[in-house]
Amino acid sequence: MMPIGHYLFLSLALFLIGAIGVITRRNVIIVLMSIELILNAVNINLVAFSRYFGDVAGQVFALFIIAAAAAEAAVGLGIIIAFFRNRETVLADEMDLLKW
Amino acid sequence: MNSPGYFLSHLWLIPLFPLVGAAIMFFFGRRLQKDAVNLFCVGSVFLSFLHALGAVFRLFSLPASQRIYQQILFEWITPGPMPASTGLVNFVADWGYLLDPLSCVLVIIVTLVGLLIHVYSVGYMAHEGGYYRFFGFLNLFLFFMLTLVLANNLLFLFVGWEGVSLCTYLLIGFYFLKKSAADASKKAFIVNRIGDAGFLLGLLLVATTFGTVRFTSQGLPDPAAFPGILQSLAALIGQPQFTYGAPVFTVIGLLLFFGAAGKSAQIPLYVWLPDAMEGPTPVSALIHAATMVAAGVYMVARMSAIYQLAPVAMDIVAIIGATTAIFAATMAIVQTDIKKVLAYSSISQLGYMFLALGVGAFAAGVFHLMTHAFFKALLFLGAGSVIHSLSGQQDIRKMGGLRYTIPATSVPFVIATLAITGVPGLSGFFSKDEILGHAFNRHQMLDRYLALWAVGIVTAGLTAFYMFRLLFETFYGMSRLPVEMEGHIHESPKTMTVPLMILAFFSIVSGWLALPILWGEESPFERFLEPSLRGVETDTGAITLGHHTLLAEYALMAASVAFVALGFWLARKLYLDNPKLHTQLAASWPRLHNLLVHKYYVDEIYDALFVNRIKDLSTAFGFFDSKVIDGLGVDGAGWLARVFSRLSMWWDKWVVDALVNLLGWFPKFLSMPVRMFQTGVFSTYAVFIVIGLAILLGYYGHHVQAFVRTLH
Numbered sequence: 001m002m003p004i005g006h007y008l009f010l011s012l013a014l015f016l017i018g019a020i021g022v023i024t025r026r027n028v029i030i031v032l033m034s035i036e037l038i039l040n041a042v043n044i045n046l047v048a049f050s051r052y053f054g055d056v057a058g059q060v061f062a063l064f065i066i067a068a069a070a071a072e073a074a075v076g077l078g079i080i081i082a083f084f085r086n087r088e089t090v091l092a093d094e095m096d097l098l099k100w
Numbered sequence: 101m102n103s104p105g106y107f108l109s110h111l112w113l114i115p116l117f118p119l120v121g122a123a124i125m126f127f128f129g130r131r132l133q134k135d136a137v138n139l140f141c142v143g144s145v146f147l148s149f150l151h152a153l154g155a156v157f158r159l160f161s162l163p164a165s166q167r168i169y170q171q172i173l174f175e176w177i178t179p180g181p182m183p184a185s186t187g188l189v190n191f192v193a194d195w196g197y198l199l200d201p202l203s204c205v206l207v208i209i210v211t212l213v214g215l216l217i218h219v220y221s222v223g224y225m226a227h228e229g230g231y232y233r234f235f236g237f238l239n240l241f242l243f244f245m246l247t248l249v250l251a252n253n254l255l256f257l258f259v260g261w262e263g264v265s266l267c268t269y270l271l272i273g274f275y276f277l278k279k280s281a282a283d284a285s286k287k288a289f290i291v292n293r294i295g296d297a298g299f300l301l302g303l304l305l306v307a308t309t310f311g312t313v314r315f316t317s318q319g320l321p322d323p324a325a326f327p328g329i330l331q332s333l334a335a336l337i338g339q340p341q342f343t344y345g346a347p348v349f350t351v352i353g354l355l356l357f358f359g360a361a362g363k364s365a366q367i368p369l370y371v372w373l374p375d376a377m378e379g380p381t382p383v384s385a386l387i388h389a390a391t392m393v394a395a396g397v398y399m400v401a402r403m404s405a406i407y408q409l410a411p412v413a414m415d416i417v418a419i420i421g422a423t424t425a426i427f428a429a430t431m432a433i434v435q436t437d438i439k440k441v442l443a444y445s446s447i448s449q450l451g452y453m454f455l456a457l458g459v460g461a462f463a464a465g466v467f468h469l470m471t472h473a474f475f476k477a478l479l480f481l482g483a484g485s486v487i488h489s490l491s492g493q494q495d496i497r498k499m500g501g502l503r504y505t506i507p508a509t510s511v512p513f514v515i516a517t518l519a520i521t522g523v524p525g526l527s528g529f530f531s532k533d534e535i536l537g538h539a540f541n542r543h544q545m546l547d548r549y550l551a552l553w554a555v556g557i558v559t560a561g562l563t564a565f566y567m568f569r570l571l572f573e574t575f576y577g578m579s580r581l582p583v584e585m586e587g588h589i590h591e592s593p594k595t596m597t598v599p600l601m602i603l604a605f606f607s608i609v610s611g612w613l614a615l616p617i618l619w620g621e622e623s624p625f626e627r628f629l630e631p632s633l634r635g636v637e638t639d640t641g642a643i644t645l646g647h648h649t650l651l652a653e654y655a656l657m658a659a660s661v662a663f664v665a666l667g668f669w670l671a672r673k674l675y676l677d678n679p680k681l682h683t684q685l686a687a688s689w690p691r692l693h694n695l696l697v698h699k700y701y702v703d704e705i706y707d708a709l710f711v712n713r714i715k716d717l718s719t720a721f722g723f724f725d726s727k728v729i730d731g732l733g734v735d736g737a738g739w740l741a742r743v744f745s746r747l748s749m750w751w752d753k754w755v756v757d758a759l760v761n762l763l764g765w766f767p768k769f770l771s772m773p774v775r776m777f778q779t780g781v782f783s784t785y786a787v788f789i790v791i792g793l794a795i796l797l798g799y800y801g802h803h804v805q806a807f808v809r810t811l812h
Contacts, residue, residue, distance in 0.1 A: 003812055022786045031783075065684070092783045100781030 007048035015041035028090045032076050039069045107154030108169050108574075111197045114151045114207065115246035119237040119397060135233055141235035142218045143244060149211040156204045156248065158500040167631060170252055170319035172196035172326075181798070184311035186332065188243060191715040193313055198252035200319070205466055206398055209473045212606075213390045214242050214455045216599035220481050221382040223595035224488055234274060236382065241267035245391050249398060254303050254313040257399065261299065261363065264392045265292045271387060272379040284375035294360015299399075302355030304408075310336070310347055330405055334636045337409070345411055352406055353413025357420075362395030363449045367424045371703055373447055377439040381484030384439060389446045389476040393687035394469045397453045399696035404462045405635040418458020418539075422555040425451030427700075429562035431721025433569070434686075434696040437494050441570050445520065446476055461538035462633040463626040468535055471610050473525035475519040478603035484803070485592040486574060490585065493668055496570060501579035505589045508597040510575045512604035517571045520662050521564040521597060521605040523659070527611030532560060533700065534623070535654055541648055553776035560660050564667025572675040620650045744773075 014037055021034025043062045050058025085088055121144030145182070159167050169219035172194040177382035199207070218238060225234050244267060250262025265288075265655040273285030306329065307313050316328035323331070342349075376388045387607065399631035400407065400417065407414055449472050456465035487494055489506050503510040519526040522533070536556050542549035548681070577677045579586070591597070613625040649655075674682040686693040698704070777788070795802065 016215075019786075019790050023783055023790060063397050095782065096780035099778045 004052050006049055007044060008017055011041045012049065014038075014044065021038040026091045026093055028092050028095070031092060032073065032080070035076075036069060036073065039065055075078075104169060104271035105158050107151055107158050107173070107302065108199065110151065111155055111169065111171050111199055111234045111250065112173055114148050114155070114211070115197075115243050115250060117148040117151070118242035118246065120144060121239035122236050122243060123644065125232050125603050129232030129236055132232060137232045137235050138222055142222065144239060145211065145215045145218050146332075147239050149215045149248070152211040153532060156201055156644060159201075159204060160200055164627075164631060168198070168200040168319035170196065170316075172252070172320070177775065178666050182307070183313070184307070185309050185691055186311045186336070189311035191307065191311065193253055195256065196252035196314075197250040198315060199250065200316075200632045201220060201491065201629045202398070202401060205470055205629070206394075207246065209394075209470055210242065210249060210391050212391070213439070213473055213477050213603075214238075214245075214386060216602055217382050217390075217477065217481070218464040220385075220596050220599040221380075223593040224382055224484055225380065226593075228380070230274065233413070233643045234271075237270045238386070239265055241287060241387060243270065245395070248395055250567040254306060254315070254403075254509055257304060257402075258299065261399075263358075263361075264387070264395065265289060267394060268292070268376065268387055270573045271383040271780050274331065274380055275378070278378070281378040284372075284378040286663065288372040288376050291369050292362045295359045295369050297359075298355045298357075298362070299359025301555055302352050302359060305348070305352050305355060309352065324696040329403075330636065332493045333405055333409075340636050343757050344409055349406055350412045350601040351409035353403075354416060355418050356403055356406075357400060359414065359732065360400050360454075361420065362396075362568045363399075364393050364396030364454070365424075365447045365751050366420055366451065366454060368429065370424060370428065371706060374440055374443045374699075377437070379567040381439065381480060381487060383455070385442070385477045385480030385484065388443065388478050390399065390473040391592065393450055394453075394473065397450065397469050398455065398463055400454070400468050401462045401633060402459075404633045407457070408460065408635040414458050416458070416554055417454050421451045421454025421456075422539075422552050422559075424448070424453070425455060425559045426555050427451075429559050429566065431699050432566040434564065434693065438486065438496050438570065438574065439480070439494060439511070441496070441566060442476070442479050442483060445479075445563070445566065446472075448563065449520070452532065452556065452559070452725070455539060455552060456535040459539050459542045459552065461535060463623070463629045464531065464538050466533040466629060467614065467623075467625050468531035471519070471531040471607070474603055474619075475516045475526075475528060476612050477514055478516040478600060478607050479520065480508055481596070481600055481603065482516060485596050486513075488592050488596065489589055490581070491588060493581075498571040498580055498582070500577045500581070500645050501575070502589075503575040506591050507573070508591055509600065512597075512607075513575065514571065515566050516607050519611075521567050522560055522660060522669070523665070525663060526608050527606075530611035530614040530617070533660060534617070536560070536660055537648065537653060539655055540652075553615075557660055557663050561667040564664040565671050568668050568671035569675050572671060577676055577679060617653065620653075693802050698756070 003038075007021070018034045018037030018041060021037065022031050024030050025034065026028075043065055046058040046062045046065070050062075051054060080090055083095070114812075121141045124140050125132075125137065132140075155169075159169060160265060175192055175193050176195040177191070177193035179190040179192040181188050183189075184191075206490070216568060218235070221234065221238065225231055228234070241264060244260045244263025246260075248257055251257040252261060269285045269289040272288050273282050275281045276285075303313065310329045310332035312327050312329060314328040316330040317323035317326045318328070320326050320332075359367075362369040373388055373393070377384055379388070407417070415805040428444045428447035429452060432441050432448065435441045449468070453465045453468050453472070456462070456468060458612060486499070486502065486506070486509060489502075491507065492501070508690055515526070522529040536553060539549070539556050542552065553780040579588075614623040617623050674685065695701070777784075
């Protein structure tokens with residue numbers, strides 16, 4: 001069995017790639033994809049610990065997160081399409097109406 | 101009187117019938133057929149006439165001392181305290197009716213002449229528009245006129261008095277699209293208003309002097325509880341300020357006479373009556389000859405108790421009456437409009453009546469009122485029939501010889517002419533003779549009064565002259581009609597000629613009530629009226645009517661007949677025997693003729709003195725209104741409002757709003773650093789989250805280290 005540190009390292013790497021993607025990319029669709037990476041990093045973490053502690057609750061949680069991620073992707077893409085119809089852009093730095 | 105019977109106890113129905121007729125016309129008249137209008141309007145007057153007749157006969161059947169019936173329907177103005185010369189009294193005005201010999205005479209005249217004129221109008225107005233409106237107004241007029249003559253108090257009488265003014269206005273202005281008719285109706289209304297001001301002041305003075313406006317308490321179940329003017333007067337008389345000839349009586353008399361002068365067209369307020377001829381001819385007959393213009397005479401006779409105590413007022417009434425009589429008669433001489441001649445004749449005859457009242461012969465005045473009502477109504481209706489036959493022609497210069505073409509009109513007209521001029525045997529002879537006799541008798545007190553008689557008898561001659569002139573010009577001599585008119589002449593329908601015949605009958609016989617005077621007895625008419633006109637007993641000799649011998653009576657009659665004959669002869673010479681003579685005569689005195697044709701320029705003088713001055717005043721008020729009220733007041737207020745609103749705006753902007761902005765600016769200033777974080781771009785927020793996560797991890801780093809070490 002592989003030591004848990006590998007899993008955690010992979011999860012950490014995936015999370016950082018995702019977080020940097022969220023922060024730096026202008027295209028909202030890519031931001032959405034980066035959020036998927038973050039969520040999957042968490043999933044790996046959960047499954048790894050579940051295995052490590054011999055407790056299935058972590059795997060169940062991972063399944064929930066997959067479901068939530070699917071819903072989030074559907075809603076997020078819907079919002080982006082609606083937004084694009086109005087503003088003809090999907091660039092994050094042009095979405096700046098929510099300020100005082 | 102134990103049981104008054106149906107007709108007396110239903111006295112209130114007499115004025116009510118025409119009111120119902122008028123109300124039906126007002127609400128439904130537009131939708132009714134002419135036959136239905138006739139049924140309601142003529143029928144209501146007929147019912148009213150029957151009830152009047154029944155009530156008068158019932159009263160007549162009683163002994164002379166009981167011939168008074170009073171009926172108080174309800175308290176119209178409820179009792180309230182009022183200071184009067186008798187102390188604090190409870191003033192009350194009834195909605196009540198009074199039938200005594202004086203109102204008997206008037207109510208019969210009004211309903212009988214009113215009925216005949218309604219029947220006549222069915223024919224006369226047949227081709228006119230506004231048929232129901234005309235009959236509605238006529239019925240309304242009769243309601244007010246009957247209220248006037250049956251009222252049991254002066255205030256209620258005033259209601260009728262004002263109401264007939266209104267109806268005059270409506271009926272003179274019946275052809276309201278014609279400017280002259282509209283002007284004439286306004287003139288009548290305004291001139292009457294001027295007189296009414298005097299009447300109202302007199303009424304108020306009566307109320308404060310006697311503490312009541314009810315004429316008398318006689319004929320009421322409990323006379324003591326309802327004092328009348330007559331009873332109050334009897335109680336006051338003899339006190340220092342209420343002696344014979346006391347100023348208060350004179351003032352009351354003059355004020356009331358001023359009102360009567362307006363209504364009965366006396367100098368100085370007669371000017372409206374000739375113009376009133378713009379109305380339809382039946383209206384002229386009913387209102388401006390027979391009934392309404394007699395209201396002033398009736399009112400003065402009704403207040404005779406006060407006049408008998410005011411010799412100065414009486415003299416003024418007599419002088420104005422005599423002056424009006426001769427003044428109007430001279431104007432009638434040159435008029436060429438058939439109705440205008442009759443209008444001036446009415447003024448002149450009303451002057452006669454006031455002459456009679458002024459010399460204390462109240463009964464003679466009322467007698468002439470009655471006979472005049474018949475023959476003058478007949479003259480007007482005859483004139484209307486002529487106008488109707490000639491399709492609207494009113495100028496007597498374009499008539500002539502009509503007695504051959506319209507005999508049914510001309511015969512009654514001749515009878516009326518003979519009656520008004522005072523040809524012996526007809527009604528006018530008796531009534532005029534009685535007035536002249538009483539005027540003559542006054543000279544037994546003071547020789548100056550002989551002038552009144554002289555004026556009266558000259559007026560009788562003038563009356564004969566202008567009336568025969570009218571008769572000859574219209575019905576006798578050669579026809580001066582335009583040729584194309586000749587073929588169109590048509591006799592008036594039966595509904596018009598039958599009332600003429602009935603009126604002709606009364607024009608002859610109504611004077612016979614005074615027939616016993618011829619053999620030295622008292623006139624039954626005067627005896628009948630005496631209870632109403634008795635006045636109150638005084639110890640300081642009020643005006644007593646003098647008596648003359650039978651021989652003097654015959655001499656007076658002969659003198660007036662001589663004057664009438666002179667007038668007749670002159671008219672015959674000038675207008676019948678040699679029709680060119682009168683134009684030559686007029687040409688030889690152009691200035692006198694002009695003066696008469698222009699009616700002594702009285703209208704022009706009134707225009708210059710009053711009408712135009714009031715117009716000037718109105719112009720001045722208009723100038724004041726546009727320049728001062730509008731200019732300074734309204735525009736000034738607007739300007740001020742603008743200035744103040746600018747000020748207020750400045751204050752609002754720089755002080756109130758500035759304060760608010762300051763308050764708003766304060767948190768804005770404080771929030772500046774926080775606000776910088778909110779960029780609106782979610783990438784920034786994601787950076788904050790990552791930074792926050794990093795800080796958290798840094799802070800709890802040793803826990804994480806400890807946890808990681810436990811693994812393996």
